Structures are given as structure tokens and as C-alpha cells.
Amino acid sequence: MTTAVPQTIDKRLQITHPDKPIWINPPINKEQLIDYLKLVAPFMLPFLSGRALTIIRFPHGVPGESFFQKNCPDYAPEYIHTVEEDNTRYIVCDDLRTLLWLGNQLAIEYHVPFGKIRSDQPVEIVFDLDPPDRSAFALAIKAAREIKAVFDRLSIVSFPKLSGSRGIQIHIPITKLGLSYADTRLFTSSIARLLVQQFPDAFTIERLKKNRGGRLYVDYVQHAEGKTLICPYSPRGKEGATVAVPLFWHEVNDLLRIEDFTIPTVLERLSQGVDPMHDYFEQENGALIPIINQLKNMEID
Secondary structure, three states: OOOOOOOEEEOOEEOOOOOOEEEOOOOEEHHHHHHHHHHHHHHHHHHHOOOOEEEEEOOOOOOOOOEEEOEOOOOOOOOOOEEEEOOEEEEOOOOHHHHHHHHHOOEEEEEEEOEOOOOOOEOEEEEEEEOOOHHHHHHHHHHHHHHHHHHHHHOOOOEEEEOOOOOEEEEEEOOOOOOOHHHHHHHHHHHHHHHHHHOOOOEEOOOOHHHOOOOEEEEOOOOOOOOEEEOOOOEOOOOOOEEOOEOOHHHOOOOOOHHHOEHHHHHHHHHOOOOOOOOHHHOOOOOHHHHHHHHHHHHHO
């Protein structure tokens, strides 16, 4: 793990308490966290840019007390870009210095909505495959692979990502399609129900945890306006310093382990040029238009 970031990154940011421990195992201090954010910024900022940001801060390190923060604090420097939505002044993380300032505030997790600011249309569809706990992670692998098989038949380009917590999330870029949240909800619900119909003993769309019976929850309800999801490459406030890291589809196999993808190992991946989402924003996924139109017609019938 590199520790090359100096205590003064630029004239606008002084790293306070750079030696403060954030994770114990692997040992990562505050300076190293900010180092990670600096190095991962070219890969992470495209997913943060233009979106209202929600962060989770851990003022005493991980694990420990944490809190969500939506409103930009009054003491934020003048270069921090904000937007007013629903009586909340959100930070919009469009550049490196904003990201590093947030890291200095011990913002560990970065959560973004499915759409851009001042827009009522999503720019991506995301399936959240949520097993009951990490010991059931094999269910997330199975669900992801079954969904990928469906997407292959439908000519839909998708990108898997570890949640960094206990599951897998599948991203579908739709920036150029102009779909509404009602459109995408129709699609996500149909895929989720298909999966549950095929494997009722393994997967469920039951929202109440007590009624899931150890099955994996296929969360399509979360994909809605105002909801958020962990940003690709964001650290997670979990022991082990795990990361919400993008994967290649061939990596989604029985050997996949969340614990293998930590801040140090993700930096090593990126240093080797491994970026599974490098062409994410070039994808069009026009095949979704006739699929969603067909689903609408089925509703009418």
C-alpha cells in the first residue's frame, strides 16, 4: 500500500491527523485512505459526477460510530459544488479536490442516486442481489450468473460489482435511452420475478427479512427515484477495508470472495490496468426499448 500522498495535497487541503488509524486489519490510516481516493479518483469520479451525494462518515474509524450525511456542512470550502434538492443541500463530487476533502472528513462510503441532478430519468439500472449474510454469498454468485444468462439472450450489456458488504450488484448503463423510473421498474420487477419463479427455494422478492427463510433477496424496489446505491470503487465501512469493486463477468465464479477485494488489493488491480467498467459509458443498450414496450403491452392486455 502506497503512502506517497504528502500531508499537504494542495493549498486548499490540509490533512488533519494523517496517522489516525481507520482500519486495523489491514492497517490503514487516514493518510492512506486519502491516498487511495487520490489514486482511484479517475475511475470513481465518472460515477460521482453530476449526482447528489450521500456519504457515511466514521469519525473514529472502522468499525465504530457512523452517520449518514446528505447536507453539505456550513464549514465546507467555497470550491465544494452543491445542489438544492428536496430542501437538502447536497454535495456534488465533480473533481479530485472535493473527493479528497471528503476523505479528510472521514467520509468512508459514497452513495449516489440512479440519476443526475435536475433530471427525473435514471442513467442506469442496478440489480441488488442481497444474501442474508456473507456465509450465503454463493447465492449471490448463482443469482448473478442466472441473470447474466438472461441478459445474454436479450442482448443487454451489464457490469457486475461486489457491494463490498455481502452481495453483488449488476449495473446496466442506459444514459442514452431516455427511460423513466416507471419503465425501469417494469423491467427490474419482471427480471426479479422470473428469477424467483425459476428458483423459488433460493431467491425471493419478499421485503420482510423474517419471511425470507434464508433465501437471497432480489431487490428491485431499491431501484427508484430518490434511492441510492454504493458508488463503484467506494470503500465500505466494514472490517477488512473491503471495496465496492467492479468485476469482469468471468470473475463471478465459485472462487469469488468479498474479502479478497480490499483497498490495497483494488489499488493493485488498478495499477495492473484492470478496470472492468472502462467502457461503461459507451454502452447504449438499445435492446431495452422493445423489451420494455413489450412488457407495457403485456400489462395492458
